[in-house]
Amino acid sequence: MLSVSNLIIALLSIFSILLLSVSYFIPQDSEINKLINYYDFGLCAVFLYDFISQLRKRKKRWRYFFTYGWLDLLSSIPVVSEFRYIRVLRIFRIFRIMKSFHLLYKFVITHKKASLYGFIVFVSTVILVLSSTLVLYFEKDVGNIKTAEDALWWSYITITTVGYGDYYPVTDLGKLTASILILNGIAIFGAIVSYITDRVNTIKRKSSLD
Structure with missing residues (x-):
C-alpha cells in the first residue's frame, strides 16, 4: 500500500541520482564535493531506514530481500571511496518507481x-x-x-x-x-x-x- 513516505522516498531517489551524477564532475578533494558527500550520507540514512521499514512490513521478508531488497540495501551504503560506484544501484529503485508510476499518480490524485x-x-x-x-x-x-x-x-x-x-x-x-x-x-x-x-x-x- 502506497503512502506519503513512499512518495517522498521516490522523489528523493530521483534527486539522489542527480546529486550522484553531479558529484562525478567535481574534484574529489574540493569542499563542494565534501558537502555533497555529507548530504549523500544523510540520504543513505533515509534509504536505509526505508529498507528496514519495508523489511519489517513484509510478510515474506526473504522473498522481498532476494528480489530487490538487497539492491535497496546496497544502494543505502554511504558515500565512501570503497563503495562509490555501488551507489549507481539506486537507478534500479528509479526503474521500480517508473514501473509503478500510475500507482503513484493515483495516490497523489486521491x-x-x-x-x-x-x-x-x-x-x-x-x-x-x-x-x-x-x-x-x-x-x-x-x-x-x-x-x-x-x-x-x-x-x-x-x-x-x-x-x-x-x-x-x-x-x-x-x-x-x-x-x-x-x-x-x-x-x-x-x-x-x-x-x-x-x-x-x-x-x-x-x-x-x-
Missing part, C-alpha cells in the same frame, strides 16, 4: 493533502541542498563560508531563521540564495505546524466517533 506535505518536504530538502552548495561556491573565495562544515552550519542556522551571524554571505548571489533559504524555512515550519494540527484534528474526530 490523497492530495498528504501528497502536498510530501512535496513540500521534498522541495525543502532540494532547496536546502542547493542553497548550501551554491553559497559555498559563491563565498569560498571571498566570504567567511569556506568549508563544507561552514556551509552546513550556515544552512541549518538560516533555515531555522535563528541567524547567529557567525557565518553570512557577502556576495549578491550569496545573499539572494540566503533569502530563498529563509523563505524555505518559513514555509517548511508552517507546513509542519499545519500537518501536526491536521493530524490532531483527525485523531479528535476519530475519538468523538468512537
